[in-house]
Amino acid sequence: xxxxxxxxxxxxxxxxxxxxxxxxxxxxxxxxxxxxxxxxxxxxxxxxxxxxxxxxxxxxxxxxxxxxxxxxxxxxxxxxxxxxxxxxxxxxxxxxxxxxxxxxxxxxxxxxxxxxxxxxxxxxxxxxxxxxxxxxxxxxxxxxxxxxxxxxxxxxxxxxxxxxxxxxxxxxxxxxxxxxxxxxxxxxxxxxxxxxxxxxxxxxxxxxxxxxxxxxxxxxxxxxxxxxxxxxxxxxxxxxxxxxxxxxxxxxxxxxxxxxxxxxxxxxxxxxxxxxxxxxxxxxxxxxxxxxxxxxxxxxxxxxxxxxxxxxxxxxxxxxxxxxxxxxxxxxxxxxxxxxxxxxxxxxxxxxxxxxxxxxxxxxxxxx
Numbered sequence: 345x346x347x348x349x350x351x352x353x354x355x356x357x358x359x360x361x362x363x364x365x366x367x368x369x370x371x372x373x374x375x376x377x378x379x380x381x382x383x384x385x386x387x388x389x390x391x392x393x394x395x396x397x398x399x400x401x402x403x404x405x406x407x408x409x410x411x412x413x414x415x416x417x418x419x420x421x422x423x424x425x426x427x428x429x430x431x432x433x434x435x436x437x438x439x440x441x442x443x444x445x446x447x448x449x450x451x452x453x454x455x456x457x458x459x460x461x462x463x464x465x466x467x468x469x470x471x472x473x474x475x476x477x478x479x480x481x482x483x484x485x486x487x488x489x490x491x492x493x494x495x496x497x498x499x500x501x502x503x504x505x506x507x508x509x510x511x512x513x514x515x516x517x518x519x520x521x522x523x524x525x526x527x528x529x530x531x532x533x534x535x536x537x538x539x540x541x542x543x544x545x546x547x548x549x550x551x552x553x554x555x556x557x558x559x560x561x562x563x564x565x566x567x568x569x570x571x572x573x574x575x576x577x578x579x580x581x582x583x584x585x586x587x588x589x590x591x592x593x594x595x596x597x598x599x600x601x602x603x604x605x606x607x608x609x610x611x612x613x614x615x616x617x618x619x620x621x622x623x624x625x626x627x628x629x630x631x632x633x634x635x636x637x638x639x640x641x642x643x644x645x646x647x648x649x650x651x652x653x654x655x656x657x658x659x660x661x662x663x664x665x666x667x668x669x670x671x672x673x674x675x676x677x678x679x680x681x682x683x684x685x686x687x688x689x690x691x692x693x694x695x696x697x698x699x700x701x702x703x704x705x706x707x708x709x710x711x712x
Contacts, residue, residue, distance in 0.1 A: 348712055349376040351433035353425065353447045355440070357384035357397055358414055361554075362530060362626045363460050366509075366700075367439050368392040369531040370458070373701040374708075378433070380447075382424035385411045400424040418488055422446045422495050435712050437704070438503075442466070442492055445499035454504035454711040458528070458704070461513050461623040462520045464558075466492035471558060496521060504711045507704075510624045510645040526707060529648065531700035532629045534692060536603065539635035539685050543611040548574035549639075549675055550613035552606060553627045555581035560620035560641075563664060565590045567619070567671035575617075578609055610634040614680045615656065618646060619671060625649060632656070632692040635685030639674050641667065649695075655688045 352370045354363070368390035371377045379397045383406040389397060402417055402424045409416065425446035430436055433453050438444040441460040448455040465471045466489035472482070500506075500521035508514035508525035517525045549568065555561045561583055568575035569592030577587065577597045588597065601609070610616065616631035616638050624645035628638040632655050640646035642658030650656045657678075659670045 348374065348434040349378070349432060350374045350708065351430050351436045351451075351453075352377060352379045353428065353430075353436055353438045353444050354379065354381045354397075355421075355442055355444050356414055357381045357388040357390075358411070359388045360390060362624070363439055363441060364388065364390050365533070365626075366458065366460070366530050369697050369700055370437055370439065370704065373705050380428050380430070382421055383414055383417065398429070400428060418442075419491070422491065426450050435504075435708050437708060443495055445503060446495055448499050448502045455502070456505040456507060456708055456711055457503045458507045458509070459513055459517060459525065460509055462496055462516050463489070463492045464516075464623075465489065466496075467516075467520055493520075505707060507707060510648045512644045512647060513623050527648075528700065528703045528707065529695055530624050530626065531697035532626055532633065532692070532695040534633045534696050537607060537610065537630040537633035539633075539689050540611050541635075541685065543608070545614055545680055546612045548576050548613060550576050550578065550609050550616045550631075550636075551619075552578045552609070552616060552631075555579050555583040555587055557583050558620060559622070560667075561587050562590055563619040563667050564617045564671060565592075565595060567668045568592060568595055568675065570668060571672035571675045573675045576609060576613070578606055607634065610636050615639045615675075615678055617671070619659075619667065622646065628656070629692055629695050632688045635689045637680065637683040637688060639671065639678065651691060653682075655683070655691050 354367045371379055371393055381397050382400045382402045384397045384399050402420055421443040425443055426449045428447055428450045430451040435453050436455045438447050438455055438457045440457050442463045445457050472485050500523050506523045506525040507528050508517055509530050511527055514525040514527055517523055551564045565587050575595045578601050580599050610631050611634045613636055616636055618628050618640035621644040628649050631638050638650050638656035640650045643661050652658050659674055
C-alpha cells in the first residue's frame with residue numbers, strides 16, 4: 345500500500361544465485377524498500393538493487409576474513425538477524441533458507457517468510473555427508489544443524505505468513521515447522537530466455553548450472569555415458585573433477601559460459617536435464633522459456649514445473665543406479681519432435697517476474 349515501508353531480509357549477499365534474484369524482484373515490488381543482510385560483498389549484490397544493502401556488525405568480521413568464506417560466521421547468524429534494525433518497517437519479508445526467520449525477533453511488524461526451503465542441510469543428514477573438512481568439521485556442522493533446526497522451530501509460530509517457493513517446499517514446511525504455506529513460485533527471467541524458431545535442434549542434451557553435489561550432476565553424466573549420447577555440460581563447481589571422471593567420450597565440458605552462449609545451447613539442445621531434487625529449479629523453466637523440453641527427476645520442484653508429455657518428462661525416483669538407468673533410457677528414446685516449442689513457451693509464461701511481484705504484493709498487503 346502507498347506509504348508502507350517494506351524491509352527485505354536475506355541470508356547473505358555473497359554470491360548471485362536463484363535466491364538473490366528473488367531478493368532483487370522483492371526490492372522492485374514496493375516503492376519504499378530496504379534490503380538487509382548480515383554480510384554482503386560487491387559480487388553478491390544483485391544489479392537491480394537501487395540502494396546498497398544494510399548489513400550488521402558481522403560484516404566487519406567478514407571483511408577481516410577478506411571475504412573468502414562466511415562459514416566461520418554461521419554460528420553468529422541467528423544473533424545478527426535478531427539484532428537487525430527493523431523498527432520502522434511496516435512489514436518484513438524474510439528470504440529464508442537457514443536463519444533469516446530469526447528476524448521475527450527483531451520487530452513487532454508482521455514478518456512474511458518467503459521460504460526457499462527449511463534448511464535442508466540441517467534436517468537431512470545425507471546432505472551433510474562429505475562436507476565440513478574431516479571429523480572435526482563434520483562435528484561442527486552437525487552441531488550447527490541442531491542450532492538451525494531449533495531456530496527455525498522457534499521462529500515458525502511467530503511468523504505472520506509463510507510462503508513456499510514450491511509445493512514440495514510447502515510439504516517440508518508442514519513436516520518440520522507444523523505450518524501451512526502459500527505457494528508463490530519464484531520469478532524467472534523470461535525476457536532473457538526466449539525461443540528462436542530459426543535455430544535448429546542439434547543432437548545433444550544439455551546439463552546447465554552449478555556442478556555441486558546436491559544437484560547430482562554425476563547421475564546425468566553417468567547416464568549419458570551409459571546411453572552413448574552427446575552431452576554438453578555448461579557450468580562449474582566443486583564436483584567438476586568427479587564429473588570428468590564419470591564422463592563418456594561424447595560428453596563436453598564448457599565451464600561457465602556467457603549468457604548468449606547459454607541461450608543458444610538451450611535453444612538447440614534436444615532436452616535439458618535436471619537429475620537432482622531441487623526446491624524449485626530455475627534452470628528447467630529457463631529451458632522451457634526457450635521452447636526446449638526438460639527431462640527431470642520426478643521429485644521436488646520439478647513436479648510443479650514439468651508437465652509430462654507436454655513440456656518434458658519425469659524420471660521415476662529410485663536408487664542412484666535406478667536413476668542412471670532411467671535417465672539413460674529416457675535419453676535413448678526421447679522423441680523431441682513430439683514437443684511443440686510454442687506450447688512449452690506458453691507454459692513457462694506463468695513464471696514471469698511480473699506474476700511473482702503481483703502475488704507477493706498481494707500477500708504482504710494482506711498482512712499489513
